[in-house]
Amino acid sequence: MRAADLTPVARDVMKLPAGPGLIAGSLLAAYLFNALPWSGGLLLARPDLVLVVLLFWAIHQPQSVGQGIAFLLGLAMDVNDSMLLGQHALAYVFATFGAQVLRVRILAFPLGEQTLHVAGLTTGAAAVVLLLNLLLGSSFPGLAVALSPLLAAALWAPVSFILFLPGLRRMRRERPS
Amino acid sequence: MIHEPPPFFNRGPSPLARLTFFALAAIATMIADHRFGALEAMRLSLSVLVAPVQQAAAAPAQMLSRLGDYFTSQDRLLKENQELKAKLLEYAAEAQRAKLLAGEQEYLLAMTPPRSRYATDGVLVEVLSHGRNPFTRKLVLDKGLAGGIQTGMPVIDAEGVVGQVTAVGTFTSEATLLTEKDQSVPVMLTRNGLRAIAVGSGKDGSIDVPFMPVSADIQNGDLFVTSGIDGTYPAGLVVAKVTAVEKNAAYVFAKITARPAAGVDNHRFLRVLTAAKPALPPPPAAPGDDKRPLREKPAKTRARP
Numbered sequence: 001m002r003a004a005d006l007t008p009v010a011r012d013v014m015k016l017p018a019g020p021g022l023i024a025g026s027l028l029a030a031y032l033f034n035a036l037p038w039s040g041g042l043l044l045a046r047p048d049l050v051l052v053v054l055l056f057w058a059i060h061q062p063q064s065v066g067q068g069i070a071f072l073l074g075l076a077m078d079v080n081d082s083m084l085l086g087q088h089a090l091a092y093v094f095a096t097f098g099a100q101v102l103r104v105r106i107l108a109f110p111l112g113e114q115t116l117h118v119a120g121l122t123t124g125a126a127a128v129v130l131l132l133n134l135l136l137g138s139s140f141p142g143l144a145v146a147l148s149p150l151l152a153a154a155l156w157a158p159v160s161f162i163l164f165l166p167g168l169r170r171m172r173r174e175r176p177s
Numbered sequence: 178m179i180h181e182p183p184p185f186f187n188r189g190p191s192p193l194a195r196l197t198f199f200a201l202a203a204i205a206t207m208i209a210d211h212r213f214g215a216l217e218a219m220r221l222s223l224s225v226l227v228a229p230v231q232q233a234a235a236a237p238a239q240m241l242s243r244l245g246d247y248f249t250s251q252d253r254l255l256k257e258n259q260e261l262k263a264k265l266l267e268y269a270a271e272a273q274r275a276k277l278l279a280g281e282q283e284y285l286l287a288m289t290p291p292r293s294r295y296a297t298d299g300v301l302v303e304v305l306s307h308g309r310n311p312f313t314r315k316l317v318l319d320k321g322l323a324g325g326i327q328t329g330m331p332v333i334d335a336e337g338v339v340g341q342v343t344a345v346g347t348f349t350s351e352a353t354l355l356t357e358k359d360q361s362v363p364v365m366l367t368r369n370g371l372r373a374i375a376v377g378s379g380k381d382g383s384i385d386v387p388f389m390p391v392s393a394d395i396q397n398g399d400l401f402v403t404s405g406i407d408g409t410y411p412a413g414l415v416v417a418k419v420t421a422v423e424k425n426a427a428y429v430f431a432k433i434t435a436r437p438a439a440g441v442d443n444h445r446f447l448r449v450l451t452a453a454k455p456a457l458p459p460p461p462a463a464p465g466d467d468k469r470p471l472r473e474k475p476a477k478t479r480a481r482p
Contacts, residue, residue, distance in 0.1 A: 028230075035227075035234035039307035067195045071202065079223040080231065081310040082317075082344065082351055085216050086206030093203060097196040136211070138312040139358060139379045145311065 016169045018057075023064055026053050026163060027073065035080050044144035047151035050077060051095060051125055052159050055118060058099040059106055060163075070096040087132050091125035098124060111157050119153035217344075224346035231317070231349070235306055242445075299448040300324055302332075305349060314354040314377070318447070321346045329409055331450045337415030337438035338362065338403065339447055352447075355384060355416070355437050364416050365404035369394055372404050375416055375435065384417050386433040391424045395433055411450060415439075 030049040038046045050073055057065035074089030081088070098121045099106070106117045126149040134140065162168075190198075210216045302318040320326050322345050330342045332352045340360065344351040353360050358379030364386075365372050371394060378385045389395060399419040405412025417435035424431045 032230060032234050035231050037235050037238050037306040043307070044311045067192070067199045071199045074203070075206070075223065076227060079220055079227050082315055083310050083312070084207055085210040085220060086203040089206065090200060090203035093196060093199040097192055100192040132207070133312040137358070141311045 017064070018061060018163070018169060020064070022163070022168055023057055023061070026057075027069075030054075031073075031076065031080070034077065041142070041144050044142055045147040045151060047148055047155055048077075048122065048125070049152070049155060049159075051092060051122055052118070052152050052155050053163075054092060055095060055099045055121055056156075056159055056163055058096045059103045062100060062103060065096075066100070067093050067096050084132075084136065087129050090132070091128040094128055095121045095125040111160060114160075115153050115156045118156045119150060122149035122152040125149070220344070221346055224349065228346060228348050231305070298452045299333075299450045300326065302326075302350075302447050302449050304445050304447060314357040314379075315343070316340070316352045316354065316447075318342075318350045318352055318449070319348075320449070321348045321350045323348055325451055326350045326449055327451075331403075331410045331414065333414060333448050333450065334439045334444045334446075336440060337417075338410065339437075339439045339444075341409070342449060350449075352449075355439070356381060362410060362416055363404045363407045364401040365412075366395065367400045367402055368396075371395065372406070373401070375401055378434075382436055383420075384435045384437055386419075386435060387430060389431050389433055390429070391426060391431045393431060395419060395422055395431070397422055400438070401435060411452065 027050065030053040033049045034046070054065065054070055054073060058070070070092040071089045074087075074092040075085060077083075077088040077092075078085045102117060102121075106114050109117070126145065130145060189195075206216065210220075300320060302320045302324070305317040305319050307316060316332075316339075318326070318332075326342055326345055328342055328345050332339045332342060338355060340352045340354040340357070341362075342350050343353040354377070355362065355375070356377045356379070358377055360377040362375045363372070364375045373386050373389055373393075375384045375386050386395075386401070397419055401416045401419070403410040403412055403414045403416055415438040417437050419433060419435045421434040422431060423433070
């Protein structure tokens with residue numbers, strides 16, 4: 001009787017693919033985070049959680065989230081930040097492409113090294129946005145912008161932890177016992 | 178992972194092909210938005226979708242600040258009340274004088290083409306948030322097309338001009354602050370009626386007044402008000418106070434810096450002036466000289482308002 005409890009019921013529950021509900025919900029939550037009333041220096045250093053969650057899905061579930069979703073999310077971020085439409089779209093598409101190319105390599109590493117790879121991708125995306133704005137004649141907003149992609153990369157580990165929580169995955173596909 | 182299909186299944190175009198496609202699409206979007214302003218409708222509809230999310234995100238902070246308001250000490254409220262009363266008295270005298278002047282002005286305007294150049298109607302708006310774009314200086318306001326707001330309307334606070342509405346959604350709108358880079362306001366010096374254009378410098382709390390000759394009669398502490406000749410800003414709104422005048426004979430123009438009179442970054446409630454734009458006569462056709470910088474007009478001495 002007790003033996004049944006010892007069977008690894010939830011052994012590979014982490015490997016269940018996430019449902020569209022989880023993906024959309026996590027992206028919406030990240031968008032809410034980005035839409036918080038940041039201002040001043042905090043705004044400059046705001047870690048782009050949308051990008052991190054997007055990269056997470058692009059790396060762990062490439063068949064569900066790709067550059068098309070990256071493009072649409074980028075447009076939504078441009079509206080949120082009242083920027084020229086398309087800047088974040090371009091940055092996100094580039095970062096997602098990087099994730100798609102590097103994903104096998106990234107998945108071979110533990111979380112710490114993954115964070116370094118993600119830092120590269122987020123820095124690239126931030127650089128695209130910064131360069132576009134400088135091209136369009138904005139003045140350099142301050143060194144705090146360099147902080148934003150690093151903070152975003154630092155969120156990689158917590159985001160991975162949360163989105164791999166077995167409870168979140170099992171909500172969709174209850175394992176038959 | 179185990180759920181990934183084997184690579185020999187058809188998975189559509191390669192990542193590089195997708196990258197090329199989407200990057201070109203993004204660049205095309207940017208060009209369409211920047212060059213032709215063609216995507217206003219798209220932005221508008223997207224902003225309707227995004228508005229509830231934004232409001233949900235802004236809610237906790239707003240609740241906290243309301244809670245803070247609730248618990249302000251009575252002491253402070255009393256003090257504020259007294260200050261406000263004193264101010265009210267001060268303004269009452271001003272208002273009397275303004276009434277007199279308005280009467281005079283009405284009489285004078287009755288003799289000229291019928292249009293008022295002064296601010297009348299307005300809508301009270303609440304600042305939802307600072308624009309979340311670190312490269313520009315903008316505010317998000319809580320009224321949009323549904324509240325009668327349109328692009329181009331000036332935004333003021335109790336002290337003076339804060340900025341101008343530059344984008345309107347259905348329920349929210351966006352005001353660009355005076356200090357935004359290249360945001361310009363036609364102004365007039367109250368002391369001698371000298372006309373100029375104030376241009377935001379892109380730095381906090383500072384406005385430039387370019388293209389003024391070294392000989393221009395501008396001093397530290399002079400007050401700039403809107404001149405009202407552009408048809409966008411009504412005349413007579415306080416814009417900025419001159420903080421530095423640097424005249425160097427080596428340059429053609431003086432370097433003039435001013436500080437905005439309004440608390441450009443401070444207030445939660447602002448007023449959008451919705452009065453219909455005065456019908457201006459069509460500008461005179463002047464072939465080829467519209468690119469010249471604004472020069473000083475022969476100094477007309479006007480009576481101070």
